Amino acid sequence: MELDYDFMVTDFPTVLAGLPKTLILTFWSTLFALLIALIFGCVILSNAPAFKQLVVALNTFIKGVPLAVQLLFCYYAVPFVAKWLGSIGIYDFNPRHIPYFPAAVVAIACNFGAYITDVVVSSVKAVDRGQIESAQSVGMTGLQTALHVIVPQAVVISLPSMTNYFIWLLKGTSLASLINVTEMLITAQISAADGYQYLEAYIDAALIYWVVCAAIEFGSERLFKRVGFFLKPARA
Amino acid sequence: MTGHDTGETVVSLKGIRKSFSGNEILKGVDLEVRKGEVLSILGPSGSGKTTLLRCVNALERPDAGIVRVDGTTIDFSGKVPNKQILELRRKTAMVFQNYNLFKNKTVLDNVTQGLTVVRGVAKNEARERALKALSSVGMDGYEDRYPVQLSGGQQQRVSIARALAIRPDVILLDEPTSALDPELVSDVNDVITKVAGTGVTMILVTHEIRFARNVASRVVFVEQGNIIEEGTPEQVIDNPQSPRIKEFLSKMMAK
Amino acid sequence: MPSDLLTGVLPRILQYLPATLLYWIVPSVLALFLGTLLCVVRVGRHNILYWLCTVFISFFRGTPGIVQIYLVFFGLPKVFYLFGLDIDDWDPGVFFIIATALNLSCFICETLRGGYLGVDRGQIETGLSIGYNRVQNFIHVIAPQTLKVAVLNLKNLEIDVLKDTSVAYTIGAVEILGSAKAIISAQYGTGQLWILGLVAIIYFVLCSLIEVGFTLASHRMERYERRYA
Numbered sequence: 066m067e068l069d070y071d072f073m074v075t076d077f078p079t080v081l082a083g084l085p086k087t088l089i090l091t092f093w094s095t096l097f098a099l100l101i102a103l104i105f106g107c108v109i110l111s112n113a114p115a116f117k118q119l120v121v122a123l124n125t126f127i128k129g130v131p132l133a134v135q136l137l138f139c140y141y142a143v144p145f146v147a148k149w150l151g152s153i154g155i156y157d158f159n160p161r162h163i164p165y166f167p168a169a170v171v172a173i174a175c176n177f178g179a180y181i182t183d184v185v186v187s188s189v190k191a192v193d194r195g196q197i198e199s200a201q202s203v204g205m206t207g208l209q210t211a212l213h214v215i216v217p218q219a220v221v222i223s224l225p226s227m228t229n230y231f232i233w234l235l236k237g238t239s240l241a242s243l244i245n246v247t248e249m250l251i252t253a254q255i256s257a258a259d260g261y262q263y264l265e266a267y268i269d270a271a272l273i274y275w276v277v278c279a280a281i282e283f284g285s286e287r288l289f290k291r292v293g294f295f296l297k298p299a300r301a
Numbered sequence: 302m303t304g305h306d307t308g309e310t311v312v313s314l315k316g317i318r319k320s321f322s323g324n325e326i327l328k329g330v331d332l333e334v335r336k337g338e339v340l341s342i343l344g345p346s347g348s349g350k351t352t353l354l355r356c357v358n359a360l361e362r363p364d365a366g367i368v369r370v371d372g373t374t375i376d377f378s379g380k381v382p383n384k385q386i387l388e389l390r391r392k393t394a395m396v397f398q399n400y401n402l403f404k405n406k407t408v409l410d411n412v413t414q415g416l417t418v419v420r421g422v423a424k425n426e427a428r429e430r431a432l433k434a435l436s437s438v439g440m441d442g443y444e445d446r447y448p449v450q451l452s453g454g455q456q457q458r459v460s461i462a463r464a465l466a467i468r469p470d471v472i473l474l475d476e477p478t479s480a481l482d483p484e485l486v487s488d489v490n491d492v493i494t495k496v497a498g499t500g501v502t503m504i505l506v507t508h509e510i511r512f513a514r515n516v517a518s519r520v521v522f523v524e525q526g527n528i529i530e531e532g533t534p535e536q537v538i539d540n541p542q543s544p545r546i547k548e549f550l551s552k553m554m555a556k
Numbered sequence: 557m558p559s560d561l562l563t564g565v566l567p568r569i570l571q572y573l574p575a576t577l578l579y580w581i582v583p584s585v586l587a588l589f590l591g592t593l594l595c596v597v598r599v600g601r602h603n604i605l606y607w608l609c610t611v612f613i614s615f616f617r618g619t620p621g622i623v624q625i626y627l628v629f630f631g632l633p634k635v636f637y638l639f640g641l642d643i644d645d646w647d648p649g650v651f652f653i654i655a656t657a658l659n660l661s662c663f664i665c666e667t668l669r670g671g672y673l674g675v676d677r678g679q680i681e682t683g684l685s686i687g688y689n690r691v692q693n694f695i696h697v698i699a700p701q702t703l704k705v706a707v708l709n710l711k712n713l714e715i716d717v718l719k720d721t722s723v724a725y726t727i728g729a730v731e732i733l734g735s736a737k738a739i740i741s742a743q744y745g746t747g748q749l750w751i752l753g754l755v756a757i758i759y760f761v762l763c764s765l766i767e768v769g770f771t772l773a774s775h776r777m778e779r780y781e782r783r784y785a
Contacts, residue, residue: 067634129760131719134733134752141740141748199401202358203415203467204391206383213418217405232618239620243726250623264630271619271627278618295404295447 073265076256080269083252090238090248094173095231101178106185127179132240135176139168140244169241177234188223189215221293228285232278309336311470311502317356317366326352328526334471334504339497341517342506345549348523354473354506358393359386371470391419394464398476400456402448408459409444415467434462438492454485458492471502479508510553514538522546565739565751575731579649579721583656584714590657591664598669616662622723628655629727648728656717663713671705711770715763732758
């Protein structure tokens with residue numbers, strides 16, 4: 066097949082150099098997505114009347130809009146936001162360096178935050194009610210129960226879903242290439258532009274994504290086996 | 302019959318009412334438990350005996366009535382501050398039908414949690430008390446295991462050790478052997494009998510009439526939300542006044 | 557807000573609604589077939605075909621959708637060239653449909669597989685004990701239970717397929733988002749946020765319709781079950 070194999074080999078390090086940028090974008094997006102999910106999750110779990118409905122409605126809307134649309138929205142919104150922040154003195158607005166990276170983080174974090182909220186809520190609800198009653202019977206306050214019993218168990222229960230979404234998020238960062246954010250896919254595209262060897266560059270990028278995602282899946286399976294062993298249901 | 306009745310009332314329930322979804326389960330129950338007594342609550346399913354037990358440590362909050370454990374009194378007719386509920390729970394310990402050991406903690410941690418986290422006991426003292434309690438239920442050597450690695454009977458014994466280590470004013474047992482395989486039941490019953498012999502105040506809800514007869518110092522029979530008979534095991538189990546109790550007992554003992 | 561948002565922009569965008577729906581339905585149907593085939597291999601013996609499929613599925617689940625689209629768009633012509641066929645003038649939408657179908661089939665395969673493996677062993681044994689042969693057991697016991705579990709996941713997959721059609725414009729296949737982008741660039745960036753907001757609402761409505769449709773379908777399936785209970 067007519068492929069420039071030499072280029073595939075020489076371009077590989079160039080594409081690989083884009084991986085750290087993808088990982089950084091993934092890291093910040095995950096951090097804020099978790100933050101959003103924890104806050105929204107607590108609101109939903111607390112059953113607070115108006116807030117819960119608001120949060121659920123917001124999440125439902127976000128889940129029904131494609132990430133590409135959300136990214137583009139943030140892309141066009143960011144100059145206004147940056148200008149406004151500059152006018153109130155928080156941010157040094159420079160029209161030549163519009164902060165698209167934070168825009169991407171916001172879009173991705175909101176998108177995945179909506180999905181991860183469901184994981185948070187369902188994990189907490191999955192903690193056996195008897196564990197909570199046990200803690201109460203021993204005299205623990207609500208906070209102590211949450212800290213010593215609910216949170217540790219909910220975190221472990223949530224691991225499989227969380228790693229799944231983490232991998233999705235990492236793959237989703239590739240869409241940031243649509244709004245001029247530096248990450249691995251756009252790095253690959255730029256490297257191929259001269260000689261129009263796009264296919265070779267994309268193959269390189271695909272291989273790197275594949276290896277990274279497979280590694281994360283494998284690693285998380287091992288982690289879950291080590292940490293999640295206590296979750297097997299008790300024999301009667 | 303075991304138990305050392307010293308006369309002083311440790312637990313007192315007055316006028317306890319509780320409804321679930323419109324059904325009145327407890328219809329104004331009065332009950333007193335004296336220090337050192339082993340009180341067994343018997344009755345058919347749905348009679349309200351478990352609900353009554355769970356009112357003592359406020360896992361079920363009565364709609365009306367007064368609950369007293371040692372010096373802490375709570376009147377449930379008005380609004381009850383959480384602080385009082387906590388105070389009540391810190392004087393009691395419960396052994397659940399489904400053991401409910403903390404899955405994410407070792408056996409030792411399960412027993413010390415109530416001491417270190419809740420009552421601020423120092424770590425080494427808590428560890429010592431926990432090991433003693435585990436030993437008294439025959440679970441030496443299991444400190445570092447996790448509940449998922451134990452059989453049902455073993456988990457239940459740890460559960461009893463957890464209750465003992467706290468040194469509560471009363472231990473509440475909610476059908477402790479109902480979820481166990483038959484061959485494990487006698488081990489747990491032996492432990493309960495041993496604990497009863499040491500003078501700990503206990504309230505035991507159970508289906509096992511023969512066991513209750515042997516271990517209890519006093520028996521009450523609950524039916525449809527009321528206590529219809531009360532007395533020594535000889536009185537209530539061997540010679541019940543009510544014909545319905547006679548019928549119930551003969552059905553249960555026929556197994 | 558642009559004065560002609562609802563009167564001018566909306567109709568122009570909605571002109572491409574059929575394109576979006578096409579890019580949603582065709583891959584779904586194709587992937588249903590391919591995914592079922594893949595699943596049959598994946599629950600069978602661990603032979604060469606099994607491992608080939610495993611690698612295939614791992615690839616499509618481990619790489620971003622947009623990369624797959626580019627790979628098919630640039631790569632498929634080269635593959636066809638080997639056979640002496642020139643497909644450079646194919647509509648870009650075809651490449652998008654092929655890439656999406658391949659991608660979706662992997663997820664459908666895993667969903668069906670999960671449902672199949674999750675069927676209670678006791679159910680299967682019951683079927684055999686009342687005299688079903690393997691084919692009957694499959695039709696009456698295994699398949700319905702597999703589908704019941706799979707439908708929920710299928711709903712989420714289909715919603716994702718619809719949302720992913722929004723990326724088709726990157727290879728020149730115009731649909732809702734693509735047309736919106738064209739309108740935005742023609743207007744030199746006034747009212748972009750309004751136009752994108754409109755697009756967001758359109759996608760949300762479409763996704764909600766899918767959600768409702770699947771929920772109704774699964775309720776109907778359950779009603780059928782209850783009657784036989």
